[in-house]
Amino acid sequence: MLNGGGGGQKKRNTKIEPYRHRVETDPKFFDKSWRKLHDAIREIYNHNASGLSFEELYRTAYNMVLNKFAPQLYEKLTENMKGHLEEMRTCIEAAQGGLFLEELQRKWNDHNKALTMIRDILMYMDRTYIPTNKKTPVFEHGLELWRDTIVRSPMIQGRLFDTLLELIHRERTGDVINRGLMRTTTKMLMDLGLSVYQDDFERPFLEVSASFYSGESQQFIECCTCGEYLKQAERRLHEESERVSQYLDAKTNEKITAVVVKEMLANHMQRLILMENSGLVNMLVEDRYEDLTRMYTLFNHVPDGLATIRSVMVSHIKDTGKSLVTDPERLKDPVDFVQRLLNMKDKYDNIINVSFSNDKSFLNALNSSFENFINLNNRSPEFISLFVDDKLRKGVKEANEEDLETVLDKVMMLFRYLQEKDLFEKYYKQHLAKRLLSGKAASDDSERSMLVKLKTECGYQFTSKLEGMFTDLKTSQDTTQGFYASTSSELPADAPTMSVQILTTGSWPTQTCNTCNLPPEIVSVSEKFRSYYLGTHNGRRLTWQTNMGTADIKVTFGNGSKHELNVSTYQMCVLMLFNSADVLTYREIEQSTAIPAADLKRCLQSLALVKGKQVLRKEPMSRDIADDDSFCVNDKFTSKLFKVKIGTVVAQKETDPEKLETRQRVEEDRKPQIEAAIVRIMKSRRVLDHNSIMTEVTKQLQPRFMPNPVVIKKRIESLIERDFLERDKTDRKMYRYLA
């Protein structure tokens, strides 16, 4: 066996060729390649792309870029596309009339499709050469060429935008236009760049719109009422918003709205709001909620729009309110006076709620308006109290408890507007006293409910005395029961029944102390009560207020008719005299009863001169009462009712002298309050200048009344005289508190 040598190395049969950097040396390489692409682009623009080979075209462009011909390729591409676009421009310019936009749209679609394909076959250049050299990508470049060659060409630009604006104008004037075509055209402008849409189209659109609406507003404002005009403006705003949503850019909405608002509303704001016979005032007067709502909504867009509406409304409310509170005719009926105020408040609350979106600025304006005019009449506090008196007397007889509560709540709104709440308190106290003492308060719950409202509004101090009045009545009831329980055995069987109301001095309105001569039957019982009361309450003093009581008297007339008369205490004293006399002169009655002349005259008038209530006869039959007039029982008196009510004591509007007296009393009551405020302030500050005291005192007392600066000054002087304060030695306008 032959030994062989070492095994030979076995080579592989195949081997990959080395990577070759193929460099084109053909001087016509670029021209041949570009020719291929050029022809392909022409086929693309001629809608013959389906016969082209993407692989071949892409590879051709790829090789051109690899061989450093990208700059030339980019330049050739630009020229080529521009050439195609110029051909398109010629076709577009040749389009007749209404076909212009359609032709433009068709060519735009063609260009976009071509551009997509061109971009695809030149993708390698887009990825490599263009970013490196900061060129515009192929697709964007094609859009720019379209913009510059077609949209902004002299022959097309003006025509394009004129056509768009003309179509919009026709739509505004009622024509139906091709909205789809409009949409695609404006979308083209946006695709070319937002600045193209905004600069080339939107700006002239807004200018033309301003002109259009300026003209239309002039035309409408001459022939329309305010309500009609605003309805038209609203319609235009809706139309413009719809147009934007249909075929404009969304951002245009804000701008076109501003144009319509300016031209149709802002520029005519004063004229519209103040328009005679149909403006804001007329809308308010006639409760035209729909028109008011529209006005509020539309002028919300206008600078100072709502402020102007509010201002005019305030003026109107003040004027209306002022004429209401200063009308002499209205002053005759306080209840009607206040009811009209409440109705007016309801009216404007309703308008603000329904039409002005419960706008707080309008509510505040309404409140300040009412506060302004309601205090123009210094009798408002009295009238409001009389209104409450009327409601609380009628109570649930006229309305159910809930309705009464609602009315009282509304009255409290008016009360809040009063600047002289202490004057209201004074009157309310008087009226409450009369209701309570005459038994005319319809509902104890309602009375206390009103008291709670006043306390909530003004604090405990304001109502403490009023509450004392209720306490007194309760205590009186208990005391009377105690009296009869302990003394019933001592009284004669036919003694009249007496009910006593014990009134704490200071809680009740100040009354002059008038004591008349009571009938003997009454005197005996009242003296027993006095003994009982003073026996159980040491240190008390009891004074009879005979001018405030009532009495029930059973009467048998000469003709045999029997009645029960409800009369005042004074009237009772007079009538009882006729049990022992047939005829009495005025002078005799006055001497026997000791009733003050003014009261006695009124009393006798009620008994002798009121038709249907003439239980006495007077000689002579005159309206006035003279000292020599004589009176006798009317034996012919008849009435359908067994119980006859004569001369009920009711709250009356004050006469001027009474009004003056009440106001003087209120002014007197303010002095100690001002002094107390001054002392409180100085006690905490120790040293303070004159103006600061004035400011602080006014601020403290403002919830109750507006202090008079002159009065404040006088109170300061008085306090200095009484050594509560002293002037500073060096500065006479500076005061010091003396402990």
Next chain:
Amino acid sequence: MESEHHLFEIAAARLERSSAFLDEDYCSWSPCIQGYHWRCVCSADPAAGTASFTVSLPYSSTREPLNASFKLSLLDRGGLPVPSRTRATLFQNCLIQQMWQWECPGFLTRDDLERHEYYLDSDGGRCFRVRCDIAIKPFAAATAGDGDAFVAAPPSDDLHRHLGDLLARKDGADVTFQLVDAGGETFSAHRCVLAARSPVFRAQLFGEMMESSKGTGVVIPVEDMEAQVFSALLAFIYTDSLPPETGSGDDDDDDDDEAMVQYQLLLAAADRYGVDRMKLVCQEKLCKHIRADSVATMLVLADRHHCPALKEACFRFLSSSGNLGSFTQTTDGFEVLNASCPAVLKELLAKLATVLIF
């Protein structure tokens, strides 16, 4: 999921009637798992001849809702659980508002004394073994399957292989490429996959030119492409990876050169079809094999196909005076650069001048 287990050993004597242990006796296990304090008690009652288990979880209002499973298994002589003697309970999303307790009375009885396969003889006498398992899963995850384990799907790692198989089997293939330079060799593929992975293929196959027609018989001729390169390109598109390098042979240098040539061709193909990640992978490979006799070719490639990282790597290689010496003395690199891309040569000279100055 977290779990623990315990092995109870119960003396068989405690189940005998005649047992001297008259008192009830118990043993317990108190594990703390994820902050939950468990207690498992086993008590044997000789009088009754039974052994019972109780597992409880005390009140804890601060805890989140709990998922847990509890299992008791009697072990046979060989230490394996007896299926028929296994008791388990499972509770999900329990709010620990009050003490939770589960009882398993009579787990073992006197009858078990006759079953020799259940107990083990030890020095202390016969005893039973009971295994107790507690497994806990926090509230967030839902419990699935049996109480022993919570099933979790493993992360996906098969997608590439599946797609690679699809390419190989040509199921549903709807486009064919024919390589003109490779004797007409054809490759079938799926339009959607190619379009998803390459913008060039998307434009070609879904555009409006010839290749986008819907017929399944479409054959697209491809020029300037080698079969091996195109095959690797398609494989990368489907699997996101390149084929393994050619096997090592006797001549390492020759094999290395062949691999590098292949990567250069692959890089060019990736650049042509816009498969960016493949291009980066090739650059990474080439950067590791820059030598004096190949750096010029690398630079030309980097310049033509826009590979700044590869170019930078070549420049860094030539910054070394040793490498530069070899480059200039033993190769015709300068001539190659000057002829193919003079701009790169100028850039290189500028960098070298800077290096020499420093």
